[in-house]
Amino acid sequence: MSAASGPPDTAGLLRAALAHHQAGRGVQARALYRDVLAAEPNNPDALHLLGLIEINDGQTEAGIARIRAALAASPAMPAAWANLGTALRRAGRRDEAVASFQRALALHGDDGEALAGLGHTLRELGRGAEAMAALGRAATLRPRDGSVRAALGLALQAEGRHAEAEAALRAAMALRPADATIPLNLGVSLRALGRHGEVGPCFRQALVLRPDYPEALVNLGAVALEAKSFAESEALQRRALALRPDSVEAQLGLGNALMARERPAEAAACYRAAIRLAPARLDARSNLHAALAKLRLWDEMHDNARAIVAAHPQAAAGPHCLADALMGLGRFEAAIDQFRRALALDPRLDAAQEGIGNALRSLNRVEEAVTALSAAILLNPENHSAQANLAMARLVQGDFTAGLEEYESRWQCGVPLTVRPRPDLPVWTGAADLAGRRILLQAEQGFGDTLQMVRYGPLVAARGARVVLEVQPALKTLLAGFPGAEQVISSDEARPECDLHCTLMSLPRAFGTRLETIPARVPYLPVPAPHARRWAGLLKGGGPRIGIAWAGNPDHRNDHNRSIPLQSFRRVVEAAECRFVVLQLHVAEADRPVLAGLGGVSDMRSELQDFAHTAAAVAQMDLVICVDTVLAHLAGALARPTWVMLPFSPDWRWLLGRADSPWYPGMRLFRQPAPGDWDSVVDAVAAALRGFVATLPRG
Structure with a gap:
């Protein structure tokens, strides 16, 4: 007869289960823990370890x-509370995890593992100060734990304490040299500290440790962008996206690289992709705003701005972006309201104050614009854009005394300038003696600016200077024999040695020009004789010749405001029996069928090989009718009868409230009576053309 079996030895079973558990034999350990629980369903150690x-x-x-x-x-x-906290954190239940870690620490205040877990979780919750306190204690208790040092570095980084973050991350890197996240995060802090030369090597080290690390590629791409290595930045962001197509940061980074490469349509596609992944990301919508502005997609820009307002009602960026869109749509009063809303949310937002000034300028409320732009500069004396806009507001009023002085701020505000800098040469400002000295006069901005201001070249020569005139390549042939110029070169050619330099747009300031002293003797442009003979033959006969240009370069930033659809302009062509000659190079896709259907129009664009040819064509015209493009300046400089059709708020050189131009005697200006009202201008020009043709001799 065998002895009756006694109760299970649960303590022995637990010891055996734990030995299997610690040796990694989970199946055996699980079975033994279950045996313990079969005998003691509430055994806390078996429950904990089986869990x-x-x-x-x-x-x-x-x-x-x-x-x-x-x-x-x-x-x-305490160990069970700490392990529960770790499990809850991994499950994304961070608030419950914090409570569990705190229970563990209430039982064992020096539990380094619980402190580390608490610190990690608090950092993920964005509770930076608490995280730093917990992780700091954990680092003291666990000095060889690199993960704690790394987490402490991230917590310090999140609080903007980058110097301390650097120290913690360097300590972590020494303890965990194979962890790619640590040099990545170190690079982020070094970038914030302005130590840019050390940033790239950190990100590259992260990529050595983990070649397929998207975050490192994104950050290295941002470094390349800052270094103006735009192609490299694009390539790095594309690699990151290939590894992680749902990366918002990579989409944003690629968009930024494409914007830098002047590819706003592709950039906008990237920003839209980022918004699909993270609809509430303010930076994604703000970047899309910038791309849409470049593309002049005002309606989408408006919708995007409204989405910013909806998602971030307390952010000044929302009404500010909405105001920008309304400016593009020509709704200037509404734009002013939104700029003011942005200022109410952020009273120091000088860009919004500047926007009010620009909107008022667009409404020709120039005195108010001057006040608003001056206020923007008071908010931020380094706002060079506001200074340049203030200059143009003063200039359009005819205040050349203050306006020309302030216009020099254009060099600091990102105005598109084509001039090659000459930091080695002193700038001539009008005071220095020029006798016997060689001065480089440089073109800047557009072709029209060059043709308007080149009139000052002979005045510089009259002061005894030897003038070297540097112009855009397309203007070199026309200006090759310009009076007073010792040498004319194009901006892509080598320069001779010079003593001084001045850009053409700064010459009015150097000469102290005022409205009444504008050098306005015309003509001042020579037409090369071979070109003149050729065009006299090309345009021989055919009745009154009217040169026309209803649109300018579509890439001009103000083209949407200055150009007229041909469907509207055609009423000018249909107003009188004339030979109309197209003198613009660019014809929009929408205008081409209209142009093809117009009778009496000679499309000579294929013959306009450079501005010498255009000048020769203009010289054959009885009248030139154009919008505010280079043609207006070319025809004016050749003293041909010229009518210019201007938007309500014109460029500063056309001034306000007058039908003539002090720059070009005999020129006639036709102005919009209200923003966007081209119909009134077209009707006025058509009526005037009928009268003009009636005065011409017949036969």
Whole structure:
């Protein structure tokens, strides 16, 4: 007869299960923990340790429930509370995790593992100060734990304490040299500290450790962008996107690289992709705003701005972007309201104050514009854009005394300038003696600016200077024999040695020009004789010749405001029996069928090889009718009868409220009576043309 079996040795079973567990034999350990629980369903150690095995096997919720049961049976188990906190953190239940870690620490205040877990979780919750305190204590208790040092570095980084973050991350890197995240985060802090030369090597080290690390590629791409290595930046961001197509940061980075490469349509596609991934990201919508502005997609820009307002009602960026869109749509009063809303949200937002000034300028409320732009400069004396806009507001009023002085701010505000800098040469400002000295006069901005201001060249020569005139390549042939110029070169040619330099747009300031002293003797442009003979033959006969240009270069930033659809302009062509000659190079896609259907129009664009040819064609015209493009300046400089059709708010050189131009005697200006009202201008020009043709001799 055998002896009756006694109760199971649960303590022995637990020791055996734990030995299997520590040796990584989970199956055996699980079976033994279950045997213990079969005998003692509420055994806290078996519940706790079986819960850990379940969590490690991916049965997270079952494991969490098991550990909670252990703690219900025996609440004074700090290790169980800490392990529960870790499981809850991994499950994304961070608030519950914090509570669990705090229970563990209430039982064992020097538990380095619980402190580390608490610090990690608080950092992920954005509770930076608390995270730093917990991780700082954990680092003291666990000085060889690199993950704690790394987490402390991130917590310090999040609080903007980058110098301390650097120290923590360098310590972490020494302890965990194979962890690619640490040099990545170190690079982020060094970038914030302005130590740009050390940033790229950190990101590259992260890529050595992990070649397929999207975050490192994104950050290295940003470094390349800052270094103006735009092609490299694009390539790095594309690599990041190939690895992680759903990366918002990579989409934004690629968009930024494409914007820098002047490819706004592709950039906008990237920003739209980022917004699909993260609809509330303000930076994604702000970047899209900039791309849409470049593309002049005002309606989409308006919709995007409204989305910013909806998602971020307390952010000044929303009404500010909405105001920009309204400016593009020509709704200037509404734009002013939105700029003011932006200022109410951020009273120091000088860009919004500047926007009010620009909107008022667009409404020809110039005195108010001057006040608003001056206020923007008071908010931010380094706002060079506001200074340049203030200059143009003063100039359009005819205040050349203040306006020309302030116009020099254009060099600091990103105005598109084509001039090659000459920092080695002193700038001539009008005071220095020029006798016997060679001065370089440089073109800047557009062709029209060059043709308007080149009139000052002979005045410079009259002061005894030897003038070297540097112009855009397309103007060199026309200006080759310009009076007073010792040498005419194009901006892509080598320069001779010079003593001084001045850009053409700064010459009015150098001469102290006022409205009444504008050098306005015309003509001042020579037409090369071979070109003149050729065009006299090309345009022989055919009745009154009227040169026309209804649109300018579509890439001009103000082209949407200055150009007229041919469908509207055609009423000028249909007003009188004349030979109309197209003197513009660019014809928009929408205008081409209209042009093809117009009778009496000679499309000579294929013959206009450079401005010498255009000048020769203009010289054959009885009248030139154009919008505010280079043709207006070319015809005016040749003293041909010229009518210029101007938007309501014109460029500063056309001034306000007058039908003539002090720059070009005999020129006639036709102005919009209200913003966008081209119909009134077209009707006025058509009526005037009928009268003009009636005065011409017949036959």
